[in-house]
Amino acid sequence: xxxVKLTIAGRPYDLHCEDGQESQLLQLAAVVDEKARxxxxxxxxxxxxxxxxxxxxxxxxxxxxxxxxxxxxxxxxAAVALAExxxxxxxxxxxxxxxxEQAALKELEAVLQAGPxxxxxxxxxxDRALLxxxxxxxxxxxxxxxxx
Amino acid sequence: MELDLDESSLAxxxxxxxxxxxxKALADRAxxxxxxxxxxxxxxxxxxxxxxxxxxxxxxxxxxxxxG
Numbered sequence: 053x054x055x056v057k058l059t060i061a062g063r064p065y066d067l068h069c070e071d072g073q074e075s076q077l078l079q080l081a082a083v084v085d086e087k088a089r090x091x092x093x094x095x096x097x098x099x100x101x102x103x104x105x106x107x108x109x110x111x112x113x114x115x116x117x118x119x120x121x122x123x124x125x126x127x128x129x130a131a132v133a134l135a136e137x138x139x140x141x142x143x144x145x146x147x148x149x150x151x152x153e154q155a156a157l158k159e160l161e162a163v164l165q166a167g168p169x170x171x172x173x174x175x176x177x178x179d180r181a182l183l184x185x186x187x188x189x190x191x192x193x194x195x196x197x198x199x200x
Numbered sequence: 201m202e203l204d205l206d207e208s209s210l211a212x213x214x215x216x217x218x219x220x221x222x223x224k225a226l227a228d229r230a231x232x233x234x235x236x237x238x239x240x241x242x243x244x245x246x247x248x249x250x251x252x253x254x255x256x257x258x259x260x261x262x263x264x265x266x267x268g
Contacts, residue, residue, distance in 0.1 A: 143226055146247065152255055153254065185211075186211045186214040192247070192254065193219075196226065197221060
């Protein structure tokens, strides 16, 4: 245990506290002393009563502020959770779409490689379409890479 | 402009590389700690619409190629 000497409203006090808590106790005593000194001229008891009432008022104010901010924090947490959930859904949908696209591409490759009987080569319309698809998917890749 | 089979393969190669880029971007995005940042809903809808359109176009090509 540690011995601490405090002075509140002009009167010295000897107190004991756990080792390491001396500075905290001195700090709290300074707060009480400051409040007590805000009512000079009264008796010591009145000064301490006044300090106790002021500190109770401060505590009540602080409690009220915390209670007011709690609903706001809850809404923010809910909004963040909703945004995260939507973002995850969108990412999953996009990933599923990419998988479907890869499957379709493999199928197209298989058809093209099957030979002239299955897919006659040099069909200009198909080739043009394939080129356009390549352009569009490259543009899509650039957009996805630039997503925030 | 006409393409022979080799040029078609080049186009397919471009598509494959672009798909890999998309996959990588999505994986990076999923692993980012600040993944809560979200693209505007309009952008996401436009992206989804474009992906759906490209898939539709590929499906159409496959069907036509199957028919010969």
